[in-house]
Amino acid sequence: MADMLSTTAAAPAVIRRADYRAPDWLIPDIALDFDLDPALTRVEATLSVTRNGDHDRPLRLDGDGLVPLAVKVDGRTLEEAEWHLEAGALIIPLSGDSHRIETLVELAPQSNSKLMGLYASGGLLCTQCEAEGFRRITFFPDRPDVLSRYSVRMSADKARFPILLANGDPIEQADLPDGRHSALWNDPFPKPCYLFALVAGDLACNADSFVTMSGREVQLGIWVKEADLPRTAHAMKALKDSMAWDERVYGREYDLDVFNIVAVADFNFGAMENKGLNIFNSRYILADPETATDIDYDGVEGVVAHEYFHNWSGNRVTCRDWFQLSLKEGFTVFRDQNFSADMGSHAVKRIEDVRILRAAQFQEDSGPLAHPIRPESYMEISNFYTATIYNKGAEVIRMMALMLGAERFRAGSDLYFDRHDGEAATCEDFVAAMEEGGQIDLGQFRRWYEQAGTPHVRALLSHDPVAQSVELTLEQTVPATPGQPDKQPMAIPLRTALFDPATGQHHGDELLMLTEPKQSFTFTGFAAAPVLSINRGFSAPVIVETNRSQADLAFLSAHDDDPFARYEAMQQLMVNVLIGRIAGQDTDDGAVIDAIRNTLTDPALDPAFVAETIRLPSEAYLGDQMKIVDPDAIHAARDALQTKIGAELMPLWRDIHAKTKANAFSISSAAKGARKLRNAALHYLVASGAQDGPAIAFGQFSEADNMTERQAALGTLANGSSPEREAALDIFYNRYSADALTLDKWFQTQAFALHPDAVEQVQALGQHKDFTLANPNRVRSLYGAFAGNQWAFHHGSGKGYALVADCIIALDKLNPQTAARLVPPLGRWKRFDEGRAALMRAQLQRILAQPGLSKDVTEQASKSLE
Template identity: 50%
Template sequence: MRTDTGQVFRLEDYRPSDYHIPLTDLTFRLSPDSTRVISELTIERRDGISGTPPLVLDGDGLVLKRVELDGKALAPSAYEATPESLVIANPPAGKRFRLLIETEIAPSQNQALMGLYRSNGVYCTQCEAEGFRRITYFLDRPDILSVYTVRIEAKRDEAPLLLANGNPGERGDLGDGRHFAVWHDPFPKPSYLFALVAGDLGLVSDSFVTASGREVALAIYVEHGKERLATYAMDSLKRSMRWDEEVFGREYDLDVFNIVAVSDFNMGAMENKGLNVFNDKYVLADEETATDADFANIEAIIAHEYFHNWTGNRITCRDWFQLCLKEGLTVFRDHEFSADQRSRAVKRIAEVRTLRAHQFPEDQGPLAHPVRPRRYREINNFYTATVYEKGSEVVRMIRTILGADMFRKGMDLYFERHDGDAATIEDFLQVFEDASGRDLSQFALWYHQAGTPNVTVAASHNAASNEFTLEIEQSVPPTPSESRKRLMHIPLAFGLVGQDGKDIAYAAVDGASVEDGVIHLRKRRHVVTFSGVAERPAISLNRGFSAPITLSIEQKPEDLMFLARHDGDAFSRWQAFNTLLTDALIAATRNVLGGKKPAFAKELVELAGIIAGDETLEHAFRALAISLPGEADIARDIGANIDPDAIHAAREALVGAIAETNQSHFKALYEKLGASGSFSPDATSAGRRALRNVLLDYLSILPHGEMLAADHFSAATNMTDRAAALMVLAHRHPKSAEAVNALAAFEEKYRSDALVMDKWFQIQAAMPGQDAVDLVRRLTAHPAFSMANPNRVRSLIGTFASANQTGFHRADGTGYKFFVETVLAVEKRNPQVAARLATALRSWRSLEPGRQAKAREALLAISAAENLSADLRDIVERTLA
């Protein structure tokens, strides 16, 4: 584990390496405690470099065994080796030379899960961002592209399967129970995309014929006995490959495509060229063990990693400041894939909910940073919602500004111009400017400037002149290290909705650039006048969430009610009702704090029933629409002096009001949606289950609701319904016999399935109330829990800290004290996971003063710990700053 060096890396300090490594030959002699790695590097001095500058290779905790230069052993005086670097002060004067390095590593002792490690007896690598330097000394940076040939040697009974990047080559027997396999990847790649897997795994195989007629062998490797659980993942892979050909013109380029599922993994998955390594959570699924959300995540993440083959692998990043160039772009691509596979409207709403829940708080807190950061101390901490989710939104805005056809033209030019390159954001924007002739220099601020813009709108209608006017103003709040902001180019999609529910046609526009239903905001203040508007319309703004902004608009509740029932844009229809619910919950929270009983408008609670029963809408849309904003969402919108207990009480009051008002209607609809036929993970079936389970949650708050939930649990034929019922019982009736029995039955049934037990941990970790801390502490001693496994830690500790507002933010600070203990315990094994946990306190300044003081004490306690890793110290110090 690297402790903090205090070094800060800055974008402006980037310069190319003095040396390239065009060819890399690796030999691995695998052993759990003593693996030998022999790297033979062909090294070239970069053109234009005078003299022979020192060669400085990166390492991390390495043990050097041998160094040879052009076939001859180097004298100890000719180099300087530490666990963190290998320096050759006087390399050969010629342009090209060969360097052989032998290192020794211990995969079984690697609990950080970076570099080469063992997971349940399987050798596995994770090299992004800087894990390759834990394997051998190297120029471990994204702009060093090399062609890799890899030879793996291992005991046959320990590792009958030997995999690496690229296409398979020679393989054979070595005697003494050992064997070998050679892999060659003809496409130059950076070291972070290197992968190796070796072990004894089951296989699911298939094939895919590309658009040009090439046959690609597909394989998914899983633990023996779990092969049937990879069927959906394989189907998702084949659909992803076909979609990328049809929508982006991208064909796969190797003879094989392999996926390996492992149980110990820091991330969701990794896009290593031709050998994707996955957290098994995002591969294994059937109706008995996985929810509909799990199926959707598998589909999306399989697609995401496959799409990286072109946006990340064939074209990679020049440096880690350009991380959004591969991640934000590929998230946009996987979002589009999922929208085409399922419901575009429902997918878009889900994307925005995720963005607001995770990225907006980043932008509004001490961890704010631009989509392309300008500096970092630990790159692992910049795999954030800003880089991924906001990065995707920026790409989406480019398509909105240019139009679908011109966007595709720009993407085609990007692939043509930069295939085989380590590219930059400037390269990406340039292709769209060249393809379209448009100037995107102001738009580029979305990459360079942190913060969520706020757009304020006032509307007025002049019946005498048939004019409708919008007064629009934009602002970007200050963020850490960036107090003065420049004006953004914001594409604001809109519609003017008439009394018949249809968009009103307008004759002319004055005051701003309006194209195809989009207002292009470029100045601080715009006055936009629409002529030929005879009736006062309801204004539908930021349709489809065309820009990641907060929107403040003078809008009457009756206008929002109207839009919630009639807006032709599905996202805006959802947004209108969500705004009504949020406003009501904020008002109710203030009532609770003032000692008053929350009260809700009759029209609002009745509208929930109307939307739930509207057969013209998709089931999944209705489920999302009537799901109340979460407690963290409400806290974010309140913004300051947050009391989680008051928010919880207000939200429960609104749940009760909606349930009581719509009781008979909800019961009838619940029964109508009852289970029918065999399970299918398709979008329509999943939507029916989602709506029925939301109705169950409402009905469960009524008298005898625990009996309904217990019956739902007992009758469930799939994990979606079973887990939903268990959550209702545990959260609404935690002391009831029905909840206790259901939790025990679930544990008994699934105690040997770690991924399903994660759901059991999650449900209990999110149980609201003062007792949550003690419950979670007890669960850390459960036989199924392990501090060494990232999935277990995220399911219990991560859920408690991020999803349990009343438990984690307990007024006496007990939740924070437990959190300090746990984060520091995790950090000793896995600094990356600990750092991600610590972000749960990023919004501590928005709490009421008592909790705020205790949260600060917790952060200071972590900061004061000895030998803190760079990962964790970076997060804590930025959070405290």
């Protein structure tokens, strides 16, 4: 490892939280003047600067790839000797305490393949500035604790760019000579530069309005290409629903007169919460039954809400520094999760959220890239937009909300917003507000912000028939993670209930606080041994091990009144059988089949919940239960159980598939639940090996009036090798080849397929005429999906690793952020056998040996080898 690193460029500098220092200069106001053109854009910036504190340090304005064409101080043009560039930044010595600084730079948006700063996308000019993209637009102290009021003037060719949008409210528009026009926008609320936004292009608007709780009318606009306008209705409804929800639940009202959203095709993230002008990846705005699945509809609703909620949890109160990223992201994910639950099914939403947490964040926590939700250091901040920051951050907020209760949590959040409105705050500020407003001591709980790793909780229940009591003994351990070999006990809230197996009832739901390495809790009044239901609702993001029997789990899968705990019992029932078989044991699967049959025939259950409960744990999740992952054994065991479930319950699958066929498309919860259950039935029916399975799947594919059923059928067929598979793939491609977002599904379905030739198929798709490295969505749909296909990616030959490494190396030259996000699957080499581990390490070393490697990929790959 040392030899390999010595042949490459020096490692990027490490930024540490402990080194934080308040800004030397503040920028109360900034005026920007853009002369927009894809080939050559000129940006004039006028900054009012004030010295912050008693010091004589010069003004430092960050820049990335910028060359100043002019620099003025208080109206006087400086000679080149009066300023200099240092690591891209513009350094200007200043004697006074306040000045007016003017700079002029030129940009080439159409050449900006990094998609950070000002860039071109599908005929539009747009920006992305989080985390450090503003320095690619103009010289500025590019840090979140410098808050400024922005005035933005844009001029452009009117025919080519008829719409000119920026943050805040529109002030004036004017026609100019030579077919050009201009627009002036003003944002009265001080904001950090990462929230700056600008969009210019030929766009159509879905216009609407919303009346706030104080009676103000806000003009709403969703801006897209003219042809996409019919696909924006769902996003507009989600926006209005989220505005009303934030008023009702948090008392937070929108503050500007205008709220705009723009959808762009090329975007590194899902969306961006720029003040008053949210810029979205088009996949989270456009939806109709023909092209969007129910998951897509839910994604649009959730992401629109997430970015809107940032207006308060992120914009009005922002981050002091990037180490506090979870302050805005974790809190806002928690808010959007609760919103989505209120809009649909609380039970199903909780199951979905935990599945994502386990698939992404638990793996992150157990690997070389593990970090606390408030990291201590980084090389490249874009690498810390992680599941830990977002999803685990949300779970930490959820635990606080559980411990405080709804009323005190609202009091704490009100105090936080009121106390820090217009400020750049820290995670500690949030916790302190919760302590004061919620009247609770969160001293030990702060360790969730400081310690990485997923806590393991061992729960042992013992019954004393003479004393008619039970003792629940809980032990916690937090595994060592990079840089943190020794851990302190966490404060872990565990919702718990003890069920009487005779009556199917429990004695009440209790919140137990595990704060010591080992604690015991005694309960009386149990003549018979009860059945333990623990971590109900997934009250803490921990891994729980119990001494519950298969009979106990089967009981809970039928009787637990907490939906998540009921789902969890069924999943554990399946996991126990599958892990036993992977280990070569002859485990009995009868309890699993009976539990699925009972769930399918329970008329009281929501179909969407049933569909979630009966699905087998993923191959990746099964791998997480093993010390050394065996992808082939996992696949074989899971495939065999799936086949048996399909065959033994065949009449039920056929009946459900027929009865849940919809007459007309609807996105109601009932309709979505019916589709989810129908697709689950189809999956098991085909997995059974029934001769007519592929024909039934092809029939659903052909007859579907919605993308949810069409893609599910395609995905089911893609796992096999039938003639129907090839026919469906051809039909889908020919039908949607002109629609980029829907064609992403075609690539993704094949990359996820559990097909013996998946590696070769992905390799061929990488050479397909419709594949491009220039679009992040297309890269994620193929290589991102493939890296999540455990059986295919971890092919024993290592060719899957080489395929992804090839993509990373090529993509790094265009878009380092997207390339870096493909590295972590290679970094899990310690979890696999030595043969696969050596192959993964070799690819990481090959990546690191590339000349000119970005710091984004360098950080991920070097840490992955540690």
